Amino acid sequence: MLSLHQLRCFLATLEHGSFTAAAGALGYAQPSIxxxxxxxxxxxxxxxxxxxxxxxxxxxxxxxxxPHASAALAAVAEAGRAVASVRELLTGTVRFGVxxxxxxxLAADLVADVLQRHPGVRVELVGQNSAEVLEHLxxxxxxAAVIALPVxxxxxxxxPVLRDELVYVSADPARLHARITPxxxxxxxxxLPDASWRETDTTRRQxxxxxxxxxxxxxxxxxxxxxxxxxxxxxxxLADTVTWRGVLHGLADRLPAGLGxxxxxxxxxxxxxxxxxxxxxxxxxxxxVDLVTARMRGLDRAMRARTG
Amino acid sequence: MLSLHQLRCFLATLEHGSFTAAAGALGYAQPSIxxxxxxxxxxxxxxxxxxxxxxxxxxxxxxxxxPHASAALAAVAEAGRAVASVRELLTGTVRFGVxxxxxxxLAADLVADVLQRHPGVRVELVGQNSAEVLEHLxxxxxxAAVIALPVxxxxxxxxPVLRDELVYVSADPARLHARITPxxxxxxxxxLPDASWRETDTTRRQxxxxxxxxxxxxxxxxxxxxxxxxxxxxxxxLADTVTWRGVLHGLADRLPAGLGxxxxxxxxxxxxxxxxxxxxxxxxxxxxVDLVTARMRGLDRAMRARTG
DNA sequence: GCTGTCCACAGGAATCTCCTATAGATCGGT
DNA sequence: ACCGATCTATAGGAGATTCCTGTGGACAGC
Numbered sequence: 144m145l146s147l148h149q150l151r152c153f154l155a156t157l158e159h160g161s162f163t164a165a166a167g168a169l170g171y172a173q174p175s176i177x178x179x180x181x182x183x184x185x186x187x188x189x190x191x192x193x194x195x196x197x198x199x200x201x202x203x204x205x206x207x208x209x210p211h212a213s214a215a216l217a218a219v220a221e222a223g224r225a226v227a228s229v230r231e232l233l234t235g236t237v238r239f240g241v242x243x244x245x246x247x248x249l250a251a252d253l254v255a256d257v258l259q260r261h262p263g264v265r266v267e268l269v270g271q272n273s274a275e276v277l278e279h280l281x282x283x284x285x286x287a288a289v290i291a292l293p294v295x296x297x298x299x300x301x302x303p304v305l306r307d308e309l310v311y312v313s314a315d316p317a318r319l320h321a322r323i324t325p326x327x328x329x330x331x332x333x334x335l336p337d338a339s340w341r342e343t344d345t346t347r348r349q350x351x352x353x354x355x356x357x358x359x360x361x362x363x364x365x366x367x368x369x370x371x372x373x374x375x376x377x378x379x380x381l382a383d384t385v386t387w388r389g390v391l392h393g394l395a396d397r398l399p400a401g402l403g404x405x406x407x408x409x410x411x412x413x414x415x416x417x418x419x420x421x422x423x424x425x426x427x428x429x430x431x432v433d434l435v436t437a438r439m440r441g442l443d444r445a446m447r448a449r450t451g
Numbered sequence: 452m453l454s455l456h457q458l459r460c461f462l463a464t465l466e467h468g469s470f471t472a473a474a475g476a477l478g479y480a481q482p483s484i485x486x487x488x489x490x491x492x493x494x495x496x497x498x499x500x501x502x503x504x505x506x507x508x509x510x511x512x513x514x515x516x517x518p519h520a521s522a523a524l525a526a527v528a529e530a531g532r533a534v535a536s537v538r539e540l541l542t543g544t545v546r547f548g549v550x551x552x553x554x555x556x557l558a559a560d561l562v563a564d565v566l567q568r569h570p571g572v573r574v575e576l577v578g579q580n581s582a583e584v585l586e587h588l589x590x591x592x593x594x595a596a597v598i599a600l601p602v603x604x605x606x607x608x609x610x611p612v613l614r615d616e617l618v619y620v621s622a623d624p625a626r627l628h629a630r631i632t633p634x635x636x637x638x639x640x641x642x643l644p645d646a647s648w649r650e651t652d653t654t655r656r657q658x659x660x661x662x663x664x665x666x667x668x669x670x671x672x673x674x675x676x677x678x679x680x681x682x683x684x685x686x687x688x689l690a691d692t693v694t695w696r697g698v699l700h701g702l703a704d705r706l707p708a709g710l711g712x713x714x715x716x717x718x719x720x721x722x723x724x725x726x727x728x729x730x731x732x733x734x735x736x737x738x739x740v741d742l743v744t745a746r747m748r749g750l751d752r753a754m755r756a757r758t759g
Numbered sequence: 760g761c762t763g764t765c766c767a768c769a770g771g772a773a774t775c776t777c778c779t780a781t782a783g784a785t786c787g788g789t
Numbered sequence: 790a791c792c793g794a795t796c797t798a799t800a801g802g803a804g805a806t807t808c809c810t811g812t813g814g815a816c817a818g819c
Contacts, residue, residue, distance in 0.1 A: 145527055147455050149809090163765060175808050177766065187534045190733060195591030195817050197765040202733065203544055207537040211530030215523050219453055224518030226495045229515040236511055283503030425498065425510065456776090471796060483777050505796040540778045607807065 145186055147219060150212040152179035153191065155330060157201055157209060228263075230426065236265040239435070240276035240288025242415065243337065244370055247393035248305070249438045256434050263311040264427070274343040286428040287419035289435050291345045294418055302417045304439035305389065307446070309346065309411040310404040312374065312391070322408035329359035334382040336373045338366040349411055350385065354381040378402050387413065392446055415439060453494055455527060458520040460487035461499060462479065465509055465517060476698035496694040504527050518551070536571070538734065542572040545735040548584035549598025550723065551645065552678055555701035556613070557746045564742050571701040572735070582651040588726060597743050599653045602726055610725045612747035613697065615754070617654065617719040618712040620682065620699070621691040630716035637667035644681040646674040657719055658693065700754055723747060 156176060164172040184191050191208065192199040192200035228234035237257060245268070271439050273290035280288055280299065294301050311323040318331075328350070329332040337344045354361040364382050367373050370390060377384045378399030385407070391398060417436050424432065463473035464484060474481040492499050499516065500507040537543035545565060553576070562574050578584040581598035588596055588607065602609050619631040626639075636658070644650045662669040672690050675681050678698060685692045686707030693715070699706060725744050732740065 145455065145531065147523075148452065150527075150530075159730050161765065172809055173766075174768080174810090175767095181767095185536075187531065189534055189538045190731070193594070193728075194766065195589075195728070195816095199766085203456065203546075204534050204537045207543055208530055211526050211533050215455075215526035215530060218519050218523035219458075222458075222516055222523065223453065223495065225519055226497050226512050227514045229512045230495075230497045235515055238511075245611055281503075283501050283506070283508035286501070327800080339686035343656070420501075420503070423498070427511065447705045469796065480778055481797075482779090486776080487798095489798095502797065503785095509796085570819080 145183070146156075147216065149179045149186075149403075150215055152176045153183055153205075153208065154212050156180055156192065156199065157205060161199055163244070165276055177211045183401060203378040232261040232427055232430065234263045234429060235427065235433055236267055237261075237343045237430045238267045239287060239343065239428065240285040241246045241268050241372070242276065242278055242290045243271055243340070244387065244390055245270070245289060245428045247370070247387075247390040248415075248442060249435065253431070253434055253438060255430070256438075257431060260430065272340045272344060272382040274340075274345075277418070282421065286425060287417065287432050288413055289439065292414045293345075294414050294416065297320050299418050300421055303414050303437060304417055305415045305443040305446075306434050307387040307389040307413050307415065309350070309385055309407055309413065310388050310391070311383065311385055311405045312377050312402055314378055314401045314403075315383075316403055318383060319403045319405040321405065323405055324408055325353040326357045326359075328358050328385070328407075329361070331353045332374045332382045333361075333378045334362040334365035334367060336367055336370045336384075336386075338368050341366070348412060349413070353411065355408075374399055374402065388446060389442065392449075395425050453491070455492040455524065457487045457494075458523055460484045461491055461513075461516065462520050462524070464500065464507065465513060467535055469507055499563065507734050509569045510721075518677070519741040534626055538567040540572055540738065542571045543735065544575055545569075545738045545739055546593060546596065547660065547736070548578060548593040549578045550575050550581045551579055552596045552695070552698055553578070553597060553650070555678070555695075555698040556723075556750060557701075557743065561739075561742060561746060564746075565739060569740065578654060579644070580648040582648075582653075585726070593730075594733060595713050595740050596723065597723055597725050597747065599651075600722045600724050602724065606729050607726050608729055608745065611722050612725055612744050613723045613751040615695040615697040615721050616721065617658070617715055617721065618696050618699070619691065619693055619715060619743055620685050620710055622688040622709045622711075623691075627711045627713040630718055631712065631713055633661040634665045634667075636693070636715075637662045637665050637669070640690045641669075641677060642673035642681045642684045642692045643671040644675055644678045644692075644694075646676050653691070654695075654721055656671045657721070661717075661719065668706055669683055682710065696754060697750065712742060 152165060152169065152380050155169050156162055159165045159168055162176045162180070166176045169176065174426045180191060187204070187208070189204040190202050191205040192201055254268070257264065257266050269279070269285065270288065270290070276285065276288045277296070278292060279285040281296065291303065292301070292303065310321070311328075313319055335341075335347065337347060341347045351361040365376060367376070370386060373384045374386065374394075376382055378401050388404075391404060417432055417439075419428065419432065452560075455598070458622060460473065460477065463477050464470055465474045467476055470484045470488070471481045474484045477484065488499060495512070495516070497512040498510050499513040500509055533542075562576070565572065565574050575595065576594065578598070584593065584596045584598050585602060585604070587593040589604065597612065600609070600611065619627065619636075621627055643649075643655065645655055649655045659669040673684060675684070678694060681692045682694065684690055686709050697711075725740055725747075727736065728742065
């Protein structure tokens, strides 16, 4: 089968006009080039050079071959550059899995960080839900992610980065007494997010378990998809809701006006962790993993400081 | 160094989603494909597939590589086709050497023959003079040619195809007596062609030798470059000239009106031969050589018939 | 004619390629 | 929770291929 090496030898011969000169240019011995060209001629079933006297004269076939040989070599060189540029994070796509509400913790800032360091890359932050993201990790469709624990998979490297606390959110200061118990939750008019994921969502399951221990089911009055809508509804006084302190912290002044919050007792925590498969991480993922770890840990410290 | 084989294996793996399937498609054993891809990854210093479970997942680098790998393989395939199309005489240039006045013997008809059989090819008929063409043959710049003998080169295959006779041409019937001798030539007002090539042209040298044996030099009154101009001048009665019967035969009704001719005594002959280097002839040259040989031999027979 | 240069060829060492066989890992189904 | 099917990784060895050195022959220029 035709080989690049043969084409290289051919082009060098064509350019330098002799096997000897081509060999010199390519750093081989003359018979090696001679042999490669002979092989090429054999495989193409044609004569590329007429051997006349002590010189070579390219045939019409050689002239026909030249541009295509060059094109093939150029394509291969270009291939190398393309791969290198992905490897060096100059181009390509950086894909990273996130839990659904991650946008309140880091989204825009994280993307800004990545883009600033690697202006040519595309960034994809994918994920609707921690369980779904974990499945993507297992199947290899994602290399790394930040999701809520637990992650029961011994092949995954799990690095906890932030512990967050669930809080009760209401527009009515009267309902924000010091300690909200599961019984209070069972009695409250609640709006909860993650309508589609309520079966697998870890927060929802924690909440349901705690309430069920009081003998009542967790039956939210309203269910919506996203956290911001739930908060909006709570702000209008239509229902109360629960959310993570980190979300409130992240929203800060974008939080709908009039909302207050109170801790749950017993407290309910969720731990977020950076997760990836064992083994080498690609440089792209490494970058994002490090950035996310740093940001989330910073957030963790900031939030603990406000508590303590 | 990156090889086409590696790229082939890579693309097959990408397309079929596994080494095993790629091996099946390419007709190799699985470890062979695996090894080639591993080598490629090593040479590109990147991971092309994440080995996850019993499957493979292409990385961003793989996606970056794919189009260039395809391009390289396409270029090589195209190279093969280009060479084949030259080999099969579908495209390319057919180059053939001719003596200067060959156009009177075959030019247009020969080109028509070649183009009819091989509509895609370009045709080049090159040559100002037999000696110059022979030099091109020696240097390998031409593969084959039809030129005037003698050819003193033992490496050339010489196939005589036509013997032509020099005749005296004049517009004055009085000067066309049966036998024109060298002495007549020495005395005549002559217009001769091949001004630039008079030193090497075989016809001119033959003529010069014959005239010199009479004790006079050959001193044409007029010298021009091409035969047609010489005949034109002769037709106007400004001078007489000599030319080959084949030229008159070839010009036929395009011969300037009023010209007649007479044989020389002793007769002077020129033999034209198809000449090429020893060894394989390219298919393109083979075709032209055969066509020229057939046409010239046919012409030879026709002219001998008119004499006899 | 002599010398330097270039191609072709031969023989052998090193490398590469590709195979078979097998081990290890995983997934799906029972 | 186990089993069989499936896929990758690895080892080892046979066979090609590559590339070298050395040499012979042909040609060009002095």
